[in-house]
Amino acid sequence: MRHIPKTPQEVRHTPKKRFGQNFLHDTSVIRQIVDSIRLSRTDNLLEIGPGLGALTEPLLAEVDGMTVIELDRDLASQLKINIGVNSHLDFTIINDNAMHIDYRKLAETVGKGAFRVVGNLPYNISTPILFRLLEFGDVITDMHFMLQKEVVDRITAEPNSKEYGRLSVIMQYYCMAEYLLTVPKGAFNPPPKVTSAVFRLMPYQHKPITAQNEALFATIVRETFNHRRKTLRAIFKMVNLLPTLNESDFDSIGIASQARPESLLVADFVRLSDLVNQKQQANHLND
Known part of the structure; x- marks a missing residue:
C-alpha cells in the first residue's frame, strides 16, 4: 500500500x-x-x-x-x-x-x-x-x-x-x-x-413493496412510533393527523387493531398507509 x-x-x-x-x-x-x-x-x-x-x-x-x-x-x-x-x-x-x-x-x-x-x-x-x-x-x-x-x-x-x-x-x-x-x-x-x-x-432500485403515498407513509410511521406504547386503534383515535379506523378496517388488511407499532413489519406499515390513503381519497370524493 x-x-x-x-x-x-x-x-x-x-x-x-x-x-x-x-x-x-x-x-x-x-x-x-x-x-x-x-x-x-x-x-x-x-x-x-x-x-x-x-x-x-x-x-x-x-x-x-x-x-x-x-x-x-x-x-x-x-x-x-x-x-x-x-x-x-x-x-x-x-x-x-x-x-x-x-x-x-x-x-x-x-x-x-x-x-x-x-x-x-x-x-x-x-x-x-x-x-x-x-x-x-x-x-x-x-x-x-x-x-x-x-x-x-x-x-x-x-x-x-x-x-x-x-x-x-x-x-x-x-x-x-x-x-x-x-x-x-x-x-x-x-x-x-x-x-x-x-x-x-x-x-432498492425496485422496492419490494411501495406505498401509494410515501409522504403519508412517513407520517403514519412517525405518528405511530410517537405513541409506541399504545395500540394502533388507540393511536388512530387520538392523533388528529390520522383518521379513525374501526375494527373492520384493520381486519381488511390483516393487522390486529390491538397491535403496537413495534410489532409491525415494513410491509404492514405500507398496507396501513395504503388503507388510510384510500379512505382519504374516498372522503375527498364524497365532500
Missing part, C-alpha cells in the same frame, strides 16, 4: 467540535472497514467526511479514483497536499456541505455510473445526511457508514425489539440494511463518548 507521509500541518490539526470531528486512527479497524466494502478497481467511490484521510488512502489503493466531500476547509486543503499532489491519481476534493450536494448532478459530472458511498459521518448530523442521500438512491449502489452504535442498532433493528422504530422502518423501506462491525471508542482521536459501528445500506 502507498504511504503518504504526515505533514506538520496535519499533525497540528485540532478536531473541531462544531463539525463533530473524531478522527479514526486504528489501522486494524480501518482494514476491517475497507475489506467489508469489497471494492473493485472501477467502482465510482465517494467518501463523505474524509477528515485526515485515515480511510481515504487505503480506499484509494483499492480503486482507480475517487471523489471526497469535506466541509472543513483546513482538512480539504490538507487532503489536497497529502493526496492530491499525486497527479497520477483520479482524486477530486469537493469542499462543501454534504447536505447541499446534488448527488444526481455530481454522478453525471463524474460520469462513472452510480456511486458507492463511504463515510465516518459526524454523529450530530448523521440522520439528516442519511435522509438526504435516500433522495438520490437511483445514483447510489450502496453506502457504508460509521455511526454511533445506538443509531446503527436502530437502523438495522428487527420488529419486536426495543431498538425498532421510525428510523428502522424508513431506512428499511428504502434500503436493505446490514450491521457489519463494532468499533471501540479507542479507535478514534479524540475518543467519542459512545461506541461506534459500521453498517451497509443498499438502496
Whole structure:
C-alpha cells in the first residue's frame, strides 16, 4: 500500500467540535472497514467526511479514483497536499456541505455510473445526511457508514425489539440494511463518548413493496412510533393527523387493531398507509 507521509500541518490539526470531528486512527479497524466494502478497481467511490484521510488512502489503493466531500476547509486543503499532489491519481476534493450536494448532478459530472458511498459521518448530523442521500438512491449502489452504535442498532433493528422504530422502518423501506462491525471508542482521536459501528445500506432500485403515498407513509410511521406504547386503534383515535379506523378496517388488511407499532413489519406499515390513503381519497370524493 502507498504511504503518504504526515505533514506538520496535519499533525497540528485540532478536531473541531462544531463539525463533530473524531478522527479514526486504528489501522486494524480501518482494514476491517475497507475489506467489508469489497471494492473493485472501477467502482465510482465517494467518501463523505474524509477528515485526515485515515480511510481515504487505503480506499484509494483499492480503486482507480475517487471523489471526497469535506466541509472543513483546513482538512480539504490538507487532503489536497497529502493526496492530491499525486497527479497520477483520479482524486477530486469537493469542499462543501454534504447536505447541499446534488448527488444526481455530481454522478453525471463524474460520469462513472452510480456511486458507492463511504463515510465516518459526524454523529450530530448523521440522520439528516442519511435522509438526504435516500433522495438520490437511483445514483447510489450502496453506502457504508460509521455511526454511533445506538443509531446503527436502530437502523438495522428487527420488529419486536426495543431498538425498532421510525428510523428502522424508513431506512428499511428504502434500503436493505446490514450491521457489519463494532468499533471501540479507542479507535478514534479524540475518543467519542459512545461506541461506534459500521453498517451497509443498499438502496432498492425496485422496492419490494411501495406505498401509494410515501409522504403519508412517513407520517403514519412517525405518528405511530410517537405513541409506541399504545395500540394502533388507540393511536388512530387520538392523533388528529390520522383518521379513525374501526375494527373492520384493520381486519381488511390483516393487522390486529390491538397491535403496537413495534410489532409491525415494513410491509404492514405500507398496507396501513395504503388503507388510510384510500379512505382519504374516498372522503375527498364524497365532500
